[in-house]
Amino acid sequence: MLSSENFHQLARREKNGQARIRLLALAHLQEGKSRDEVAESLKVSVSSVNNWVRRYCAEGIDGMTTKPRSGRPCALSESQQAQLIIFITEQKKQAVKLKGRDVQDYIQQHFAIIFELSHIYRLLKQLKVTLRR
Structure with missing residues (x-):
């Protein structure tokens, strides 16, 4: 065996x-x-x-080995994710210091989706985006 x-x-x-x-x-x-x-x-x-x-x-x-799991699909569509990446990138170019709360507010205002702050950071990691310049 x-x-x-x-x-x-x-x-x-x-x-x-x-x-x-x-x-x-x-x-x-x-x-x-x-x-x-x-x-x-x-x-x-x-x-x-x-x-x-x-x-x-x-x-x-x-x-x-541990297999990757699909998990719950992201609440943001692919186009919303792309828009979020553009927002963060433009803010970094303008030397604006973003925080997780800023991203959370942006998502809520533009997409009417509420994320917990801890999930914002997971989302940013998934999107391979950092808030630092």
Whole structure:
């Protein structure tokens, strides 16, 4: 079932915490522990362990990495996002110091969409835009 890969060594080198736990689960299974024991020792559900084993069997080590998730679509359309980028770029050219609150107000006034301030910064990161010059 599980290959002769050294899952402990792979887990030590893995930077992503979720992938590390998946690799540790495989290491414990390779050592002969039951899926119930693995789930209990890693504080995860047995169904999670079963899913990880299924993914490993289907995809190999690549199946242990965290896959990107689509998440909720952005409330701003692509044209609104482009308009926001233009606004920020022009403000930076004019040496205006923008803050997240300024971007939040702009979005609310021009698009009638209310964002939490913390989401403004996530949106800017997603758009690859900074408020600094």
